[in-house]
Amino acid sequence: MVRDENGILKPEPQVLERRLRSFPQLHDVAYASANFSEAEKQPLILPRTGDPNRVLYTIYEYHPLLDSSNATMDDWIRIALDIKEHYEKFDGFVVLHGTDTMAYTASALSFMLENLGKSVIITGSQIPIFEARSDGRENLLNSLVVAGNYIIPEVTLLFNNKLYRGNRTSKVSASDLDAFASPNMPPLATIGINIDVNWKSVFQQSSLEKFRVHSKLNRNVGLLRLFPSITVEVVRAFLTPPVQGVVLQTYGAGNGPTSRKDLLDEIKRASLRGILILNCSQCAQGRVDTAYETGNSLCEAGVIPGSDMTPEAALTKLSYVLSKTEWSLCTKKQMLQANLRGELTVLKLAKLDDFDLITAVAKTMQISSAEELESLQTALYPSILCSITAKGDLEKLEVMRQFGAYLSACDYDFRTPLHIAACEGNLQVVEYLLRKGASVHMRDRDHNTPLMSAVIWDQHDVIKILTKAGAHLSLPxxxxxxxxxxxxxxxxxxxxxxxxxxxxxxxxxxxxxxxxxxxxxxxxxxxxxxxxxxxxxxxxxxxxxxxxxxxxxxxxxxxxxxxxxxxxxxxxxxxxxxxxxxxx
The missing domain is CATH 1.25.40.20 (Ankyrin repeat-containing domain)
Incomplete structure (x- = not known):
């Protein structure tokens, strides 16, 4: 955004890259001149940030540039297809987006980008990037650092030093720099002097399929917010064709008026006609619970519980699910309640809370606080995982996973268990790790991915399963x-x-x-x-x-x-x- 002669902020094309090249915190001119000839177009290069990798980035600008208030589903599809086109050329992607509909775009992309294996970060600013007090420069810098150094295979939203799961966010302020919140899930990463990633919270894919884009969305969806004395005519009008899906924003923990039989009957008739009605709370925090009579009555009328999804996630998920023509109506209802991309909370059984080795080391080192124990686990788990992987012990790997070990954790050489299994040619362990969400794009100290490790050791069967799971060579x-x-x-x-x-x-x-x-x-x-x-x-x-x-x-x-x-x-x-x- 650039101010015109009247001081009005408007999108201005062909300005961003030229201006960024003059920002020393976003482009290292000396490094670019020393490593790239003037004849070729030089990429933008971040100065050293203390992170493992030097980040090189290229800007692709849309024509025309849009204010995000004008964004449509067509724009979501365009972004998704562009990521697909350039997927194997880059290690990560940053999408610069206006804040007004950013949460909608992040939610939509999270569903459309299937079997995602790389970082896709949506970011923007409350104050335009070229203004003196802009928050945009820091948001962009942090996004580039995270996308270039950390493989977090999700669509995320980065704002004000916090990295959120994209489909968990909502814009909560029109004026504060802390404009976004994730009411029902803590950030995936916080950015201070160090970047602290909560790897246990990173969504883990269980598919052995390659990355693909689902480029169809059903547009016949809407949001209907209940309010006292809402008329049955309003509800009926909202549930008439061509509408095929509705997010019903209800009171509290998913409650509606049980005394309004006319409303419940109208909702039930719509559900019987095949209209999918997804129940989400009007409250920012909490989840839909059918324990109350007022919530259970909606469930009996055919309304599908939406757990703790945000309205943005619920609407885009509904659009995505309805566009899956290969799914039956029953399957679509099941998928709306399933945790497809980490968009809703699934209650899990309590995991084991003790581990003999960690406990023994902690006692020896006289560690007592939870923070110190967490740091010890972070230090020891990667080496233990790699050792177990080298031995091909699936049973112990599963025990480690149940204790909360992150299966893409790196050892001192930045090797993950998948690197080790690929070198060893242990097909069973490779398949287990992939099904538990291990990343095929992580790089070791020599910048080798698990696929490259399998190539170096000529493990042909491993190469086949890794490429099936979306791995690709990234050598120049x-x-x-x-x-x-x-x-x-x-x-x-x-x-x-x-x-x-x-x-x-x-x-x-x-x-x-x-x-x-x-x-x-x-x-x-x-x-x-x-x-x-x-x-x-x-x-x-x-x-x-x-x-x-x-x-x-x-x-x-x-x-x-x-x-x-x-x-x-x-x-x-x-x-x-x-x-x-x-x-x-």
């Missing part, structure tokens, strides 16, 4: 090409197969435009060449000297390799001839 193209060329030079067919299973292109070129096939011909690696030809890799690419792999083999006198390549040409020609003769 030239670095990937160097790794492929090294494997080809060494005759390491198994490593090339590992890269191929992980989704690598065998056509990546190094600094001299050579592919791994060029190197195989140069190093006289017949097995490698056979593997590449059998995998359908093209042979006509030229390096900087204009040489194809065949040219390299011929120049070096590797005539048997020349014959292999020539035979592949003949086989390809015959196959194309057969295909064309059978084409309609």
């Amino acid at each position: 193209p030239t670095q990937l090409a160097d790794a492929l060329c090294t494997a080809a030079r060494n005759g390491n067919v198994k490593r090339l197969e590992s890269f191929l299973l992980a989704g690598a292109s065998m056509l990546e070129v190094d600094a001299t435009k050579r592919t791994c096939m060029h190197v195989a011909c140069e190093a006289n690696q017949e097995k490698v060449l056979r593997f590449l030809l059998d995998s359908g890799i093209q042979t006509q690419l030229s390096d900087v000297y204009g040489h194809t792999p065949r040219d390299v083999a011929e120049l070096l006198g590797h005539h048997h390799l020349v014959a292999l390549i020539d035979n592949s040409y003949v086989s390809d020609s015959v196959q194309k001839s057969v295909n064309s003769s059978y084409s309609p």
Whole structure:
């Protein structure tokens, strides 16, 4: 937002990136100049913040820019699809958004981004970022630091040094800098001198499927707030077609007027017609409880309890569930009550509250306070988890999980249990960890993901299940090409197969435009060449000297390799001839 000549705040295009490049806390000019040429567009780079990674970021600006009060479901879909398009290029995403409808967007994206494995943070400001007293610069800086250094696989909302689960938030103030609240759930992270993440509260996916976007939403939904003496005509009008779903905001713990039989009958008739009616409290804190007669009567009329969902989460969830045409009406009702993305509280049985090893160490160190014990657990759990994982002990892993251990916790080398299991090739442990929410995108000290660890150790079965769960290679193209060329030079067919299973292109070129096939011909690696030809890799690419792999083999006198390549040409020609003769 920029003030016009009349002092009115309006969206102004093509300003943000140019101005941010002049903010030293948001762009390190010296680092950018030293590491990127002037000919290429330099990314924006955060100065050192004391966090493990240096954050590089790119800005994509929408046209036209919108005031968030004008945002629609189409804009939610557009944001979701843009994240999908760039998902494998970046480690995290920050969406700059106006505050008025930010909670709606965060809630909607949380449902639309299915099997999310990376951080998506929505943020903005109460005072525009270019104003002298703006809170926007700090919100943006914190969002970039979190998205670039922490894998919190949720759609979150960051505001005023707190990171909330997006579908748990509501805007609670039009004027305070502390504009958002999460009434029924504490923040996922608090930002002070240090960034403290409550990893136990991070939502853990249990699916082994890849990230995808559900880009359809049902628009025939609405919010109906009960008030004393509301007429049956108002309720009837609200429940008539094309309306297919309604969030009913009731009193207290989900209560409605039992004395109003006309209202209850109208609601029941709508429910029998297939309209989904979701019960949410008008109170910011607390949850819907059918223990009261006034709440139970609504339940008997077909109203679905919404637990402690915010109105924003309830409305967007209703829109999402109704758009799932493959689900039956019964399934849709069940899904509205299910905890899909951490949007509602599920009451759990009390977990075990003692652990022999931790207790013994605590006694030895004379630790007595809850804070000290928590710090001890945080320090010891990662190493214990990695040790148990290396032994493949599923039973002990489950015990640790029940004691509250975070299964993506990092050891001193930033390795997670999934890194260890991937290296060991223990398929059962890998699948267990994935089903319990372990992240496939965490990086160790060498910046290797679990998938890259599996590639390095040639664990083919593990590579298959990790890619199925959404893992992907994140090496820069030239670095990937160097790794492929090294494997080809060494005759390491198994490593090339590992890269191929992980989704690598065998056509990546190094600094001299050579592919791994060029190197195989140069190093006289017949097995490698056979593997590449059998995998359908093209042979006509030229390096900087204009040489194809065949040219390299011929120049070096590797005539048997020349014959292999020539035979592949003949086989390809015959196959194309057969295909064309059978084409309609």
